[in-house]
Amino acid sequence: MTPPATAPATSQPVHAAAPLLAVEDLTTVFRLADGREAPAVDGVSFTIASGETLGLVGESGSGKSVTALSIVRLVRPPGRIASGRVVIDGRNVFDLDERKMRDIRGRRIGFVFQEPMVALDPVYTIGAQIEETLAVHSLARGAAARRRVVELLDAVRIPRPDERADAYPHQLSGGLRQRAMIALALSAEPALVIADEPTTALDVTVQAEILDLLRDMRRAFNLSLLLITHDLGVVAGMADRVAVMYAGRIVEQAPTAEVLHTPAHPYTRGLLASMPGARPGTRLEAIAGTVPPIGSLPIGCAFAPRCPQRFEACDERPPITSASPGHDVRCFLYSGTSA
Amino acid sequence: MTALLEVSHLVKDFAAHGSLFRKGPVTRAVDDVTFSIETGETFGLVGESGSGKTTTGRCLLRLIEPTSGEVRFRNENVLSMSPRELRRTRRHLQMVFQDPYSSLDPRMRAGASVAEPLVIHRIGNRQARDARVATLFDLVGLPADAAARYPHEFSGGQRQRIGLARALALEPSLLVLDEPVSALDVSVQAQVVNLLLDLQQRLGLTYLFIAHDLRLVRQICSRVAVMYRGRIVELGLAERLFDAPAHGYTRALLTAIPRLDVTGRLDRVEYDDASFERLPLREVAAGHWAAV
Numbered sequence: 001m002t003p004p005a006t007a008p009a010t011s012q013p014v015h016a017a018a019p020l021l022a023v024e025d026l027t028t029v030f031r032l033a034d035g036r037e038a039p040a041v042d043g044v045s046f047t048i049a050s051g052e053t054l055g056l057v058g059e060s061g062s063g064k065s066v067t068a069l070s071i072v073r074l075v076r077p078p079g080r081i082a083s084g085r086v087v088i089d090g091r092n093v094f095d096l097d098e099r100k101m102r103d104i105r106g107r108r109i110g111f112v113f114q115e116p117m118v119a120l121d122p123v124y125t126i127g128a129q130i131e132e133t134l135a136v137h138s139l140a141r142g143a144a145a146r147r148r149v150v151e152l153l154d155a156v157r158i159p160r161p162d163e164r165a166d167a168y169p170h171q172l173s174g175g176l177r178q179r180a181m182i183a184l185a186l187s188a189e190p191a192l193v194i195a196d197e198p199t200t201a202l203d204v205t206v207q208a209e210i211l212d213l214l215r216d217m218r219r220a221f222n223l224s225l226l227l228i229t230h231d232l233g234v235v236a237g238m239a240d241r242v243a244v245m246y247a248g249r250i251v252e253q254a255p256t257a258e259v260l261h262t263p264a265h266p267y268t269r270g271l272l273a274s275m276p277g278a279r280p281g282t283r284l285e286a287i288a289g290t291v292p293p294i295g296s297l298p299i300g301c302a303f304a305p306r307c308p309q310r311f312e313a314c315d316e317r318p319p320i321t322s323a324s325p326g327h328d329v330r331c332f333l334y335s336g337t338s339a
Numbered sequence: 340m341t342a343l344l345e346v347s348h349l350v351k352d353f354a355a356h357g358s359l360f361r362k363g364p365v366t367r368a369v370d371d372v373t374f375s376i377e378t379g380e381t382f383g384l385v386g387e388s389g390s391g392k393t394t395t396g397r398c399l400l401r402l403i404e405p406t407s408g409e410v411r412f413r414n415e416n417v418l419s420m421s422p423r424e425l426r427r428t429r430r431h432l433q434m435v436f437q438d439p440y441s442s443l444d445p446r447m448r449a450g451a452s453v454a455e456p457l458v459i460h461r462i463g464n465r466q467a468r469d470a471r472v473a474t475l476f477d478l479v480g481l482p483a484d485a486a487a488r489y490p491h492e493f494s495g496g497q498r499q500r501i502g503l504a505r506a507l508a509l510e511p512s513l514l515v516l517d518e519p520v521s522a523l524d525v526s527v528q529a530q531v532v533n534l535l536l537d538l539q540q541r542l543g544l545t546y547l548f549i550a551h552d553l554r555l556v557r558q559i560c561s562r563v564a565v566m567y568r569g570r571i572v573e574l575g576l577a578e579r580l581f582d583a584p585a586h587g588y589t590r591a592l593l594t595a596i597p598r599l600d601v602t603g604r605l606d607r608v609e610y611d612d613a614s615f616e617r618l619p620l621r622e623v624a625a626g627h628w629a630a631v
Contacts, residue, residue, distance in 0.1 A: 059524035059525065059526060059527075174388075203387035203551065204387065204553065204592060204595045204596060205591055205592060205610070207595065207597075208595035208597075208605055208607055215603075215604060230525065232599060233597025233599055234597050236597065236598060236599045237601060237602060237603060237604070237605060256602065257602065271525060272599070274529035275525060275554065275599070276532065276552070276554045276555040276557070276559075277553075277554030277555070277557050277558055278558075279558075280557050280558055280559075280577065280578065281558075281559075282558075283533045283536055284529035284532050286526060286529035286532075286533055287526040287530075288530075290494050290496060290527060291524075
């Protein structure tokens with residue numbers, strides 16, 4: 001038998017089935033002091049498959065947190081979702097009424113934030129907050145809810161979960177608070193967890209424990225994870241794929257190993273080179289300049305003013321092209337390779 | 340080599356609030372800390388939150404009064420100095436804080452903030468001070484017109500440059516840098532780190548670098564002390580300490596650092612707090628000390 005002329009269907013990537021979450025051309029704008037609106041998130045697209053972890057990496061002001069808030073429609077004025085679609089379970093969340101949206105938050109998408117003291121209510125015990133989530137989503141009440149709380153706190157390895165359920169957030173250490181928030185995020189058994197800088201405020205040994213916990217929870221609950229971080233080291237240990245954001249746009253998206261070992265975009269390369277620790281005793285390779293403020297972005301490539309490889313083409317907005325199969329980059333250096 | 344700063348048996352106790360007739364329980368934040376810093380080196384003081392590293396740094400300048408111990412700067416005992424002598428010594432011993440947002444007076448123009456130490460120490464007239472401020476701005480890579488602007492008009496990296504210019508106004512020989520770049524994004528952090536390295540070379544500065552970011556400490560420090568529960572548990576040449584840590588806590592700390600070359604779970608060493616003992620440092624190899 002001769003092989004077929006076209007590639008067989010089995011060569012499709014494993015995640016080619018309908019993704020759990022698809023963000024399509026999302027743009028979220030903020031009103032500036034002078035009345036103009038400027039994009040904080042500018043045409044962002046990515047997908048997350050069931051069980052997959054996507055690392056969303058960027059520096060402050062890159063739009064990574066606004067992207068997360070847009071997905072669950074929690075952008076507050078002066079911000080506004082201007083265009084795009086966010087599809088989960090085949091439905092565009094921007095078409096849902098607020099009641100259905102509340103069902104998505106918690107039940108389909110759980111949240112873990114950087115600062116548990118902000119997300120956890122200081123006047124209620126940890127147990128009461130988890131019980132409330134269980135009640136809101138009609139999952140358990142009364143004694144059954146209490147049993148579930150203790151199970152969840154035990155699952156996130158909080159010692160003496162029965163006692164800790166009655167603790168207030170301020171009575172726990174930073175690491176235990178973050179575990180409690182993970183328990184809260186998992187309480188309604190979401191399919192996707194959005195973790196926004198979940199370990200940034202923690203000491204390095206506690207950070208390592210929380211990352212181990214997120215890995216275990218991901219496996220135990222078959223979770224998809226959108227991990228938002230500024231730390232490429234955290235991404236290396238956690239993510240299947242990485243999307244790098246700069247000034248509101250995704251400039252590079254690829255499997256983690258490719259981003260770390262063969263970065264394509266000059267910004268990604270600069271970010272990796274500026275990380276300390278690689279060559280002790282030497283100067284760091286800093287990226288010149290600073291991130292332009294929202295509303296003052298150049299018309300073309302937003303990174304061009306800081307880019308060591310800029311050329312005439314960069315005055316225009318670069319399209320997304322492929323540096324290699326499955327490795328997307330928004331840079332004119334690659335615009336000849338494919339469309 | 341000569342020691343610029345020698346710290347011996349430094350102790351700082353904090354008393355919790357008690358009643359009128361009874362003192363509250365005492366917390367020993369700094370517990371018998373001894374180290375010395377050589378002229379021209381970058382000495383790293385690392386530890387996690389609550390380890391006592393920041394309190395140690397503040398005790399050296401007597402921003403917090405230590406409970407006991409000795410701090411000798413150029414062989415003079417800082418802790419026994421009169422207020423007048425202390426003021427004179429502080430010219431040579433300056434501190435740079437983590438948060439450039441809160442360490443600058445928001446109502447003061449950047450130029451006035453940088454000139455303030457000169458005014459306090461009654462150095463130069465108005466004209467000489469303006470000239471000195473211009474030199475300092477140039478030194479830290481800020482444009483001359485920045486002097487007329489207020490702190491909120493600057494980015495985080497620029498504010499930290501202003502903080503550095505202010506610390507350098509009195510031509511100090513030792514800078515205590517308390518988490519100087521940890522509030523900055525990594526690309527900007529690299530710029531400020533490079534500036535610190537340049538300034539050290541040009542001005543012959545000595546640094547005490549207090550930090551929790553071990554990757555950064557590895558990058559720039561010649562020697563490192565690791566603090567845990569108020570004590571130094573290990574001290575030595577950076578490459579030696581990072582490559583062959585002797586204390587269990589140091590091993591736990593180093594193996595918890597996220598790595599670009601490891602996918603999945605880190606192969607970590609855990610440290611059991613219950614196994615901690617208040618042991619004296621002993622020399623485990625040449626120039627490498629550990630409390631084991």
